[in-house]
Amino acid sequence: MLRIILLCLLVAGCSSVESLPENLPPAPDLSTVATVLKNVAAEAHFAEPVEILDPIRAPPISLSPWLICLRSGKSEESKRLT
DSSP: OHHHHHHHHHHHHHHTOOOOOOOOOOOOOTTTSHHHHHHHHHHTTOOSSEEEOOOEEOOTTSSSSEEOOEEEOSSTTGGGOO
């Protein structure tokens, strides 16, 4: 019985952890980073047309708070490379 009570207290203690407040900067505007994205696509030798996704929030462990995915839309095979 004592084990059950201790287990319940342990679980209750873990559930009271509050999430950290987020100071996330606003997502980058694609029109302002278009030149950089074009250079990245050229350096990676992506075939035209290059598809750009809207910024997505990066995992908390990432150094950058936002990710922008690029890929070539030339063929179905090229669409698999991001």
